[in-house]
Amino acid sequence: MTEIADSTRIVKESLNKRYASERRFRRLGLMAIFFGVSFVLILFADIFSKGYTAFLQTQIELEIFYDPAIIDPGHTNDPQVIGKADFAKLYKAALKERFPDATSRSARRDLYNLVSNGVAYSLRDTVLDNPGLIGTRLTLWLVADDEIDMLIKGHIHRDAPESDRRVSNQSIAFIEQLEASDSVRKSFSWTFLTAGDSREPEQAGIGGAVMGSLFTLLVTLSLAFPIGVAAAIYLEEFAAKNQFTDLIEVNINNLAAVPSIVFGLLGLAVFLNFFGMPRSAPLVGGLVLTLMTLPTIIIASRASLKSVPLSIREAALGVGASKVQTVFHHVLPQAMPGMMTGTIIGMAQALGESAPLLMIGMVAFIVDIPTSPLDPSTVLPVQIFLWADSPERAFLERTSAAIMVLLGFLVAMNALAVILRKRFEKRW
Amino acid sequence: MSKANIYAIENPVTHQPGWIGSRVQEGSENTASPYATVGNIAVPNPRMSARSVNVFYDEKQAINNVSLDIGLNEVISMIGPSGCGKSTFLRCLNRMNDTIDICRVEGEITLQDENIYSKSMDAVLLRARVGMVFQKPNPFPKSIYDNIAYGPKIHGLARSRSELNEIVETSLAKAGLWDEVKDRLTKPGTGLSGGQQQRLCIARAIAVSPEVILMDEPCSALDPIATARVEELIDELRQNYTIAIVTHSMQQAARVSQRTAYFHLGNLVEVGETNDIFTNPKHPLTEAYITGRFG
Structure with a gap:
């Protein structure tokens, strides 16, 4: 009896300490969020206040x-x-x-x-x-x-x-x-949204950069998504688990951490110098960004394949589905939302990338709006870089406005990722 | 025999987190010396028969020299404490263990005199002939109709839409589910209650007209009423199918099966008529288990 009373007292005494540490942790978390949000707000307020006039x-x-x-x-x-x-x-x-x-x-x-x-x-x-x-x-x-x-x-x-x-x-x-x-x-100013670059700020627009980014991302998406998903499916579902596949996995993870400028240099050496592809073209930009995005997509796709419950696979195998049927009829549809989310995050990363594209000449001053992935062009982040470098006062507001447009695209893409995940996620 | 040894080999399959690889508990070095199985393992005219089956997970032996016949249109239940190898043995019967890299099966298992582990036997075909119902109801996250129609579709069992509809209806009817779901065939199968889901899984297994249905603790996730409904169903299915059922409930084994096999630490200790096993067990381990001294 005394023992029980004793332990109750001990537990009671320790309660204050435990609750105090909980409160401390909550406060720290709240402060972290506050700092994060306030920096984002400062950034947005600064860019918007400087940039909105460029639309007039x-x-x-x-x-x-x-x-x-x-x-x-x-x-x-x-x-x-x-x-x-x-x-x-x-x-x-x-x-x-x-x-x-x-x-x-x-x-x-x-x-x-x-x-x-x-x-x-x-x-x-x-x-x-x-x-x-x-x-x-x-x-x-x-x-x-x-x-x-x-x-x-x-x-x-x-x-x-x-x-x-x-x-x-x-x-x-x-x-x-x-x-x-x-x-x-x-x-x-429709000119700002539709025109190509110009030395005269009032004639300069982001139309060329937007089209360039669009073509580049199109090339990236159409290469990186199928290759990434196929690689993930093979590695996760079909490949034997041995030292060789372990080595591949480690290298894919390493590749995700390689600085993007290195991919740019690789693109310069291989695509431009060796294969003789056109300089400054979204095609080459897309290829370079594909190399950069592939690890992200493969890692996200493998994680989402891994998260498909074993019971679904067993159910399919149990009624006599072959391995390929199991994967394509049951596992892949379950993993798709995760794969798409990973892909969109990879694409958003690619959209904001400038360093590797500088290496393959997408930093050139190009007035004409590209009409195909083979035309020379620039992309949004590189356009921002170019304008930020220009001395005219009017380019300052255009730089901020171009950042606004880029942020708009990024927010739209991330929102799409969230919507896709919510829309296609199935519960079992 | 200490308590620790009884639980020595954790069932390596049912709770493993990943696709491949398995978990075997520590301290199970004593893969016991082979027992001579008590009772008659053979039946006249067996549907499936296993001879000297050994199963290894890496170096660890999970099944030790098990021989057992499964008769035509009978329900045979496999009982035993956790980790005794009954589920592993069941999964050998439709080569479900193939999906586990480290699993190795020795010995001979035949289905209608064909060795299912021979090169000429295709695992996909085998699983169409030997269906399986799992411990946790696992309907596909698709409609009720698609759950049943999937098997016949991939095997090409239905030549037309109306034939497929018929297969779906008869399968659901045989599983006693038709009246409950006929108005909501397009609704997701995952929206049904646990007991209905398990009967849906049984209907899904029936839909490909298997010769044998394996059931791995099919009622362990169900309440008593749903359990009673599934047991009734098993009894009805016996008319047309051969059923092997693994169960933790001795009452269930007694209620649904004609023959019972008692497994212990990877050994098949005793097998016989269900009545005999429960009223007159011959092996002391069997007796200890069914009288509730361990397990």
Whole structure:
């Protein structure tokens, strides 16, 4: 009797200590979560606050006269002739008309620099599409130069001394006149989402990088998923368990830990130099990322095959299914959600990878948007790297905006992984 | 005989976590010297017969020189303490042990005078002829219909959809499940109760028309009412099938089987008519077990 009372007392005394350690652990865990979440929030807030303005583009309203004397003096209507005309003269004329007082050379230069020089190309394209415009007058919203864009967005301060800013007092005077007549606006920039890269920030977009990433990931997915799953099935279900397969397993695990730049160098040596594949092409990028993603997919697939209960295999074998039938009819469908999750996580990793792609030349400055995996192109993370390296102020916001787009893709892919897992997971 | 020795060999199959490899408990060095089995192992006109079967997991011997006949349309039960090798022996009968790398089977087991371990015998064909019901109900995570139809489909037993429907219906009817599930054939088999799931597994085994059905403790996960239902079913199935059942419940062995085999530490100690074994055991170990002195 005394013994029982004694042990109850001892247990009671130890309780406080045990609960205290539990509380300590909970607090530590909570702090860890707090730190993690707050760093993510700081990162997101910083990127979003810097980047959202890149989705807006300053535009200036001008009345353009499609002057036949400039576009097509001989009235040939020949696209070749029209294509060679100096369309910059059209907007320059419109600016001169708007500001007749600006006559000095420096004033003219500042005046012409209000509008992006890319406007000439867009004017040419609209005329080539619709030659009927020649001789007419149209009021258009023209894309402003990136320095003016920065001024309007407030990244260049008007009250700073003239020597400290890249926009002259003269330009500010022009802009203020335009603002007074409501001829300046900020509108959503489709250019940023659809255009390829450019030296001029206002003409630069992530369309080329997005397409490049898409082609690269397509190549990676179509190679890494089937090869990875097949390797996992063979190793897990069919291969004999011996030292050789142990060695393979160890090496696959090692491969997952190899720095990605090494895969880039391998791709450079093998795919470009030995096989002579095209430089900067998403095809080669995809091959390199396949090498990098394969171990991840194999490891995830093997883990998910391992987790299929033995009872399901025995049930199938028990009714006379062969090994292959057991694996493909019963084990694989059960393991599929896990395999897909692993694959998507591997693909997300590949999407964010830049180092190996630098090695195979996907860091080149490419204006054209790729239309096939063989065209030279760049990818989102490399585009971010390129823009982050550019001196123009306007590329700063574009860098942040490109990071936003990349994060958007990553979040979407991870969400897809979660949905697939929830959707296809079966309970037994 | 100490208690530790009685539990010496952990059943290496039923609870193992992985696909391959098995777990054998320590301290079972005394793979006992061969007993001469008490009772008559042979029956006239056997469906299956095992002669001098030895089973090893790596170096460890799990079955020691067991010979036993399984008669036509009889229910034979195998009893014995945990780790006595009864499940291992049962799994030899349809070569389920093939899936375990370290498992090695010696001796001869015949099905209708064909050696099932000979090169000419295909394990897949054998398992179609010798079906199996497992300890834990393990329906496929598919519909009730697909659970039954899977076996006939892969073996090509049904030439048309209507034939397949018929096989599904008769199999479920034989397992006494048809009336309970006929309105929900497309619902998942895993949604049934434990007892229904086990009868579904029996129906799945019947669907490929096996000659022999092996049952490895089929009622150990079921409540008494579901157990009674399965036992009834076993009795009905005896008309058409030969059944070998491993059980931990001596009452169950007494209720459903005509012959009983008592295993101990990998040896087949005694075999005979169920009535005789339970009322008049000849071997002292058998007597000790059925009177509840250990086990």
